[in-house]
Amino acid sequence: MKNRTLIKNGLLFSGCQDEKAKIQDILILENGEIGNIGIIEADEEAHIIDANGKWVVPGFVDSHTHYDAELIASPGLKESARHGVTSIILGSCSVSAIYNSPEDISDSFTRVEAIPRDIMLPLLQKEKTWTNAKEWKAYISKLPLGINVASFVGHSDLRMHAMGIERSLQDNETATKEEQDHMLHMLNEALDAGFIGLSTMDNPWDKMDGNRYWSHKTPSFYSSWKERKNLIELLRKRDAILQGAPNLVTRINAINYMLASSGVFRKPLKTTMIAMMDLIGDRYIYPLISTASKAINTIANANFRMQSPPCPFTVYYDGVDSVMFEEFPSGEAMRHLAKNLDERNDLIRDPEFREAFKKEIKKKFAPKVWHKDLSKTLIIDCPDSSMIGKNFYDLAEEQQQHPVDFFLDTIIQYDKKIRWTTTIANDRVEKYDNLYNHKHNLISFSDAGAHLNNMAFYNFPLKMIKVVQESIDAGKPIMSMEKCIWRLTKEQADWFGLDCGHLKPGKIADLVIIDPNKFDAITETVETGQIEEFNNYDRLVNRNQGTVSRVMVGGKTIFENENFVSDYATTKKYGRFLEKQ
Structure with a gap:
């Protein structure tokens, strides 16, 4: 041999x-x-x-995934591996599967990351023997891994374990000194085991699943920055990394992440935040975040990085079953009643609710991730085949209805049986030059392993390579191919210390x-595949x-x-x- x-x-x-x-x-x-x-x-x-x-x-690096559950059942992580991703990072967005009970972990993961709870919970109940980061690492290391795995430890995971799940989900409930010390001990223990740092989350969209605490926000949301101070200082002392997301409704506390990274009269803290995108519904946010990240690194000696997907950010919806509806009150109210369709549909029929929905969806200057433009939608599946290939706005005009009334009536009639798609960001290729070359971002944020029916960016490195090669072929290179490959491989590995x-x-x-x-085979088209080890659960995939x-x-x-x-x-x-x- x-x-x-x-x-x-x-x-x-x-x-x-x-x-x-x-x-x-x-x-x-x-x-x-x-x-x-x-x-x-x-x-x-x-x-x-x-x-x-x-x-x-070199094998590509995907530094933002939620493979924590899939790794247990299917350690090959095939949908990343087949596109050349050979190293991934787990434990993003404050949720990791380490310290708590299977039920608590599942409740914190499955709604916000759109992972089926009826699969994740039994999987953890069957497999979970670990109780700390060292044991979780040992469990991972014994799996027949297909690709390489690194991990953050989740702030919500720590907080639930230290405070108990009920107290960790209460407004104005601060961890005691003993509980803060316990979180510090768990984080130190994880860093000793080789974990790369702490992930946290301040976005109010992120909601708990299950019957006990349905629609509570995930635990890290309730944590003040004062409560986090000792955790952040431990990361700084140990050259570890803070990963997080700001409140995507107000966005103001993005400043906290930037200031935490500052190295004025102290050591800079490696900090990365999601996500820098050219949002269709909020065009000012990209130049603002771009300028702010440059400024904090230059003026305040920070080590701060945004994360950027290098391709159109296209999402798919089954009715209103998407985290995007959590960003405005009317959408949040519908999502809250998802377990009781009769109550939800009564709410949708209420004229006052409809008026509120109309006002919220047309606010031009409110911060938003989803553009909420019903003319920028495409219906791709519906029991009424005549609706397929059209958008809600045009269909409403045909029926001489207000677009919101038509949309809401359609949700009542079809619920998840109507499937539609829209692109919310990175639609302008002419902006890719700046996005790809921005010194203070990381080309990542695939969310692989999460939102299984909502999006698929498993092949994002190949998409970036194709765009760069096309620019080179056209005589207007965005960057050299050597720099492109570096951004997708060694740059990230070096920054994360891998x-x-x-x-x-x-x-x-x-x-x-x-x-x-x-390269012509690299497209924006998605297909439906299955996770065999998840009872053949459907997921969107790239080919x-x-x-x-x-x-x-x-x-x-x-x-x-x-x-x-x-x-x-x-x-x-x-x-x-x-x-x-």
Whole structure:
């Protein structure tokens, strides 16, 4: 059996933006490390992979995922792996699956991240043996991992455990000194185990699931910044990372994250916040956040990064079953009554409710993520087939109705049986130059593993590569391809302190072989796939037939010619838990 692998004749991108790509060979040793890069003679002891005409790049890094539940059931994380993502980060947005009971964890995850509770809860009840970060890491490390995993610890997870779930969800209820010390101990314990930092959340959209605390916000929302101070200072002291999201309704407390990162008369704190996008409904927010992030890094010596998806941010809705409706009071009221459709429909029929909905949906200057423009919608499925391919605004005009009345009547009639889509951000390709080159953002925020029927950005690195290549071909390059690959790999790995994203001798060979002649296969189209281990639960997926020729993790092929290897995520382990360096 040949124990070494030699990749021949590929155009090699090392992951360094200042190293020009060139045709080279890569020798991968039996232990999965890169032994040599250059012009290497083939020998009979090596398995040869011919990469002629193709690109060899480091495996991509996805630094914002919610794979915490899927990892347990399906440790291959196939929908990321098939697109060349070889390293991901769990535990985002204040929720992690570490310290609390299966029911408490499921209630904090499943509504806000749109993960089926009737799957996640039994899965945790069956599998959860860990009680702390070290044990969770040990559990992950024993799984037949397909790709590499790093993790934050969630602030809501800590707060629920320290205070008890009921007290953690109360307004004006502050953790006691003993409870704050307990949270500090748990965070310190997680950092000792190699976790990369703490994720928190201030967005009021994020609501609890289950029957006990339905529609309460997640625990970190109720935590003051004064209560968090010791946690933040521990992160600063230990060179760890704070990840968070501001209140997306008021947005004012985004300033807290920027100021926390400040390094004036102290060490800067690595801080990353979601998300910098060119919002259709709020065009001023992108230049404002862009300018503010530059200013805080330049003037206040911060180490602050936004997160940016590099492609149109398109979402899909089943009726009003989407977190986007949480951002305005009328939508929030409908979502609150989702478990009782009779009550919800009575509310929707109420003339006063309709008037409030109309006022809220047409507010031009209110901060908003969803543009709330019913003419920018597309109905893609409905029992009334005549509605498919049209938008709510035009259909309302045909019926001589107010668009909101038509929309709400449709929700009463069809509920989740009407499926529609809209793009809410990053619709203007001409803005990508600034977005891609912004020094103080990270190209990420896929939310992989969450919102399974609402969006799919698993192939975001390939989408960015395609856009950059098209700009190069047109003679108006957004950036060099070397910089593009760096932004998707080594830049993020270095910033998060992870040993990945770089091809050089001595490094573990996590890499992707890409066919640049198949970039036309990279589109905005989504398809429906299934998570076999989630009882074949439907999810939106991306496909780019033939673009990714091969994916290797730990020096071994996991994906080739649109197929995973036979022992993938079952009997053999390829990935590893990535500790913060």
